[in-house]
Amino acid sequence: MGDLFSDYTLDGFFDEVFEATGVRPHYRGVVERLRYLSSADLERREVIRDGIFRSAGITFTVYGDDDGIERTFPMDLLPRLIPANEWDVIERGVVQRVTALNRFLEDLYAGEQAAVHDGVVPRWLVHTAEGFRREAFGIAVPHAARCLVSGVDLVRDHEGTYRVLEDNLRNPSGISYVLENRAAMTRVLPVAFAEQRVRPVDHYGPMLLRALRSVAPPSAGENPLAVVLTPGVYNSAYFEHAFLARQMGIQLVEGRDLVVDEHVVYMRTTKGLERVDVIYRRIDDDFLDPVVFRPDSALGVPGLLSAARAGNVTIANAVGNGVADDKAVYAFVPDMIRFYLGEEPILPNVQTYLLWDDDQRAAVLDRLGELVVKPVAESGGYGLLIGPHATDEEVEAFRGRITDDPRGYIAQEIVALSRHPTLIGDRMEGRHIDLRPFAISGEQVEVIPGGLTRVALKRGSLVVNSSQGGGSKDTWVLQADAPTTRSDVSATEREV
Amino acid sequence: MLARLAENLFWAGRYVERAEDTARMVDVTYHTLLESPQGRVSQSWEQLLEVLHLQQLYGEQPIEPERAVEFLVIDRDNPGSIAACITRARENVRSVRELVSSELWESVNDLHLTLRSRDMRQELLDQPFQLLRWIRRDCMTIYGVASETMPRDDVWRFMALGRLLERAEMTCRLIDVRYGQLESIVNASPRGPAAGAETALGAGRTDFHHWTAVLKSASALEAYRRRYRSSMDPADVVEFLLLEPDLPRSVVFCLTGAMHQLEALSGGAPSPATRRLGRATSSLQYRDVTDLFDVGLHEFLDGVQDQVGDVAETVASEFFRHQPTGAMHAIAAG
Numbered sequence: 001m002g003d004l005f006s007d008y009t010l011d012g013f014f015d016e017v018f019e020a021t022g023v024r025p026h027y028r029g030v031v032e033r034l035r036y037l038s039s040a041d042l043e044r045r046e047v048i049r050d051g052i053f054r055s056a057g058i059t060f061t062v063y064g065d066d067d068g069i070e071r072t073f074p075m076d077l078l079p080r081l082i083p084a085n086e087w088d089v090i091e092r093g094v095v096q097r098v099t100a101l102n103r104f105l106e107d108l109y110a111g112e113q114a115a116v117h118d119g120v121v122p123r124w125l126v127h128t129a130e131g132f133r134r135e136a137f138g139i140a141v142p143h144a145a146r147c148l149v150s151g152v153d154l155v156r157d158h159e160g161t162y163r164v165l166e167d168n169l170r171n172p173s174g175i176s177y178v179l180e181n182r183a184a185m186t187r188v189l190p191v192a193f194a195e196q197r198v199r200p201v202d203h204y205g206p207m208l209l210r211a212l213r214s215v216a217p218p219s220a221g222e223n224p225l226a227v228v229l230t231p232g233v234y235n236s237a238y239f240e241h242a243f244l245a246r247q248m249g250i251q252l253v254e255g256r257d258l259v260v261d262e263h264v265v266y267m268r269t270t271k272g273l274e275r276v277d278v279i280y281r282r283i284d285d286d287f288l289d290p291v292v293f294r295p296d297s298a299l300g301v302p303g304l305l306s307a308a309r310a311g312n313v314t315i316a317n318a319v320g321n322g323v324a325d326d327k328a329v330y331a332f333v334p335d336m337i338r339f340y341l342g343e344e345p346i347l348p349n350v351q352t353y354l355l356w357d358d359d360q361r362a363a364v365l366d367r368l369g370e371l372v373v374k375p376v377a378e379s380g381g382y383g384l385l386i387g388p389h390a391t392d393e394e395v396e397a398f399r400g401r402i403t404d405d406p407r408g409y410i411a412q413e414i415v416a417l418s419r420h421p422t423l424i425g426d427r428m429e430g431r432h433i434d435l436r437p438f439a440i441s442g443e444q445v446e447v448i449p450g451g452l453t454r455v456a457l458k459r460g461s462l463v464v465n466s467s468q469g470g471g472s473k474d475t476w477v478l479q480a481d482a483p484t485t486r487s488d489v490s491a492t493e494r495e496v
Numbered sequence: 497m498l499a500r501l502a503e504n505l506f507w508a509g510r511y512v513e514r515a516e517d518t519a520r521m522v523d524v525t526y527h528t529l530l531e532s533p534q535g536r537v538s539q540s541w542e543q544l545l546e547v548l549h550l551q552q553l554y555g556e557q558p559i560e561p562e563r564a565v566e567f568l569v570i571d572r573d574n575p576g577s578i579a580a581c582i583t584r585a586r587e588n589v590r591s592v593r594e595l596v597s598s599e600l601w602e603s604v605n606d607l608h609l610t611l612r613s614r615d616m617r618q619e620l621l622d623q624p625f626q627l628l629r630w631i632r633r634d635c636m637t638i639y640g641v642a643s644e645t646m647p648r649d650d651v652w653r654f655m656a657l658g659r660l661l662e663r664a665e666m667t668c669r670l671i672d673v674r675y676g677q678l679e680s681i682v683n684a685s686p687r688g689p690a691a692g693a694e695t696a697l698g699a700g701r702t703d704f705h706h707w708t709a710v711l712k713s714a715s716a717l718e719a720y721r722r723r724y725r726s727s728m729d730p731a732d733v734v735e736f737l738l739l740e741p742d743l744p745r746s747v748v749f750c751l752t753g754a755m756h757q758l759e760a761l762s763g764g765a766p767s768p769a770t771r772r773l774g775r776a777t778s779s780l781q782y783r784d785v786t787d788l789f790d791v792g793l794h795e796f797l798d799g800v801q802d803q804v805g806d807v808a809e810t811v812a813s814e815f816f817r818h819q820p821t822g823a824m825h826a827i828a829a830g
Contacts, residue, residue, distance in 0.1 A: 233591055242594055252594065257498050261820030268499040270650065270761070270815040 074471040093347030103340040106144035130377035131322015145441035148316035156418035169321040176240040181474040197479040199449035205247030211442030220277035229281040260303030263310035355406040381465035450475035504588040509658030511585035516635035517666035524713040597645035664750035776803035
C-alpha cells in the first residue's frame with residue numbers, strides 16, 4: 001500500500017505541513033491518519049464529500065451558459081491547520097487593520113477627513129480611486145462599522161510570515177464555502193476532526209445578524225428588520241446570498257422587492273408594504289440606486305441612497321468602501337493604523353511600489369520581469385502581470401501601460417507563497433495557498449476562526465481565485481498550540 | 497411572503513399546467529386527424545393555434561402538421577411551447593427554492609433537463625404519442641410530488657391558485673379546439689354553411705370518436721361513461737367538462753378549488769379577487785348549457801376565459817403589486 005506523501009517534495013518553498021526535519025508538530029495527528037489511506041478509502045471519502053456538496057446545492061454559476069450549469073468549488077480532503085498562537089497574531093492583526101479602515105472611511109465620508117488633511121493619505125489619490133463615491137458624503141454609519149463584512153487576504157512568505165495581500169471591503173464572498181467545507185469535513189474525516197479540538201465556525205450567521213441589527217438607524221426601534229439584497233439568481237454568488245439569508249433567518253430580496261417612499265424603504269409582501277431598516281447588500285455600488293449611480297441599473301432601488309442619508313436605513317457594507325481597497329491606497333493602510341490607532345501594524349503589507357513616484361517607477365521598470373504588477377481597481381485575479389511567468393511581449397505591454405497610466409497600477413515584490421500538500425489524483429503534491437479570514441464589524445470587530453483557504457490547483461500557479469481555477473481547504477484553527485500526536489496508528493485504527 | 501416570490505409560485509403553477517394541457521391538446525388534435533380527410537389537417541392545426549392565441553407568433557408560413565407540432569412542443573421561440581413553459585416553470589421554482597420542498601425542485605429540474613437532452617424533433621416524428629404521454633405524466637408527477645411534500649401554507653396556495661386558474665382556461669380551450677374543428681367542417685361544406693351546419697351537427701352528434709378523444713384528453717372518459725353510459729351527446733360532454741363539480745379538470749371544479757385557495761390567502765375576508773371569482777363561478781354554475789350550441793359555444797367559452805383572466809389580474813393587484821401611497825413619483829422624477 002502506498003504512502004500518500006512518499007514522493008512529496010518541498011522545492012524550496014515554505015511548506016505548511018513539513019519542515020526540514022519532518023512533519024510540523026501540529027500536523028502530525030492528521031498526517032498520520034491520512035498517510036496510509038488506500039485509494040479506495042480516499043475515493044469513498046471523495047464520494048461522500050461530493051454527495052454532500054451536490055445535495056446542498058453548493059455551486060457557483062458559470063457565466064455565459066444559458067443552461068445554467070452549476071459547478072462545485074472543489075474542496076481538498078486534507079485540511080489546513082492553524083495553531084492557536086499563530087491564529088492569535090492573525091486575529092489581532094485583522095481586527096487592528098479593519099478597525100483602522102473603518103475609522104478612515106467614516107472619517108472620510110462622514111467626519112473631518114483628518115488622514116487626508118494631515119497628508120497621511122494623499123487627497124488626490126483618494127479622489128482618483130475608482131471606488132471613491134462622492135455621493136456617500138454625509139452618510140454616517142453607527143459604530144463606524146462601514147466594513148460590516150470584510151475579507152483580508154493573507155499570504156505567507158518564504159519565512160512563514162503572514163502578510164496582507166489585499167483588503168476586500170466591498171462585497172467579499174466565500175464565507176458560505178467556509179461553513180459548508182466545515183460541515184462536509186466533519187462527515188468526511190470525523191475522527192481526525194474530533195481529535196484536533198477545532199474552533200467552531202457555525203456561529204457566523206447569528207454573529208452577522210447581530211452586527212446588522214447593531215447598525216440599524218435609531219429610527220428603527222427595538223426590533224429592526226434586516227434583509228439580504230441580491231442581484232438575483234443569475235449572479236455567480238447567488239448560492240451564498242441565499243445561504244446567508246437562510247443562516248440568519250431573514251428575507252432574501254431583489255431590488256424590485258424594495259420600494260422607497262418619503263425616504264423610507266419598504267419591502268413588497270403579499271400582505272402589503274413592510275418597513276426595512278438594514279440592508280446587507282450584495283450588489284455593487286454602481287448598481288445600487290439608479291437615481292444616483294448607473295441609471296440603467298435594473299438591479300437597484302431608486303431613492304435608496306437618499307433614504308440612507310435621511311437616516312432611515314443602513315446600507316451594509318457602506319457605499320464608497322472601494323476607495324480603501326484600491327491597491328494603491330492599500331499601501332497607506334499601515335500609516336492609517338499608526339495615525340488612527342497609534343499602534344504599529346501587527347500584519348505587514350507586501351512590499352509595494354507606487355508608480356506615480358518617478359524614482360519608484362524607474363526602479364520598477366528596470367526589473368519588471370521580476371515583479372508582480374496589478375491594476376489598482378481589479379479583483380478576482382484579473383489583469384495581473386507575474387513577471388517571471390510572463391513572455392517578453394507581455395512585459396513590454398505592461399511597460400507601456402504603466403508609462404501611460406502610472407496611477408492605474410502598482411508593483412509588488414513576488415511573494416513565494418507558502419505551499420500545502422494537496423491531493424492531486426491519488427497522491428499529495430505541494431500547491432500554493434492563501435487565507436481569507438472574515439471580519440465582522442458591529443459594536444466591535446470580530447473574526448470568525450479560520451476563513452477560506454484557497455488553493456491554486458494548477459502546478460506552480462500563484463493565482464488562487466475560484467474564477468481562475470482555484471480550489472479550497474477547510475481551515476482548522478486549533479484550540480491548542482501543538483496538539484497531541486499519534487505515531488502509533490495501527491491498521492485497525494485507521495478510521496479517520 | 498415577498499410579493500415577487502408569491503407571483504413566481506403562481507406562475508410556476510400556471511406554466512406546468514400550460515405545458516401539460518398543451519400536450520393534451522396537441523395529442524387530441526394529432527390523433528383525431530390521423531383518421532380524417534387530408535383537407536382538414538391544416539385547418540385543424542390552425543384552429544388549435546387560434547384557441548391558444550399563438551397564430552400571430554406562428555407567422556405567415558404554411559401550416560403543416562410537422563411544423564405545427566414542433567412549434568407547439570419544442571420551439572423555444574414560442575413562449576407557449578411545452579419546452580418554453582417548462583423552462584420558465586423551472587426558472588420560477590428556482591427563484592423560490594428556499595420555499596418549496598427539494599423534491600418539487602428536483603422534479604421540475606429533472607423534466608427541464610430531460611427535455612434538453614432528448615432528441616425531441618426525432619421523437620416527435622417517430623412517436624409523438626409516447627413523447628406527449630411522457631410529458632403529461634411528468635407534469636402530473638410534479639403536482640403529485642408537490643402535493644405529497646408541501647405543507648398547505650401560502651406557498652402551496654399561490655402555486656395551486658395559478659394551476660387551477662390556468663386549468664380552467666385551458667379546459668375551455670380544449671373544448672373550443674374540438675368545437676372549432678366541427679365549425680370548420682360547416683364552413684368547408686361544398687353545399688354551403690347551411691348544409692354544412694347540418695353535416696356538422698350530424699357529425700357532432702354522432703361522431704362518437706371525436707368527442708371520445710376530447711374526454712380522453714381531459715382524463716374524463718371513464719367518469720363520463722359511468723355517468724352517461726353509452727350516450728355520447730356533445731351537449732352532455734360540454735356540460736360535463738364545464739360544470740361537473742367532482743371532475744378534477746372541469747371548469748367549475750377548478751374555479752371552486754381556486755376559491756378555497758383565495759379565501760385562505762385573504763384570511764377569509766371577502767376581497768376584490770374572491771368577489772370576481774365568485775361571480776364567475778356562479779354565472780357558470782347556474783348556466784343552462786342545452787342552448788349553448790345555438791347561441792355560440794365559442795363566444796361563451798371566450799367569455800369564461802375573459803372572466804378567469806380578470807380574476808388573475810385582480811389577484812395580481814391584490815397580492816403582487818402593492819404600491820406606496822406617497823411621494824414615489826417625485827423620487828423617480830428626481
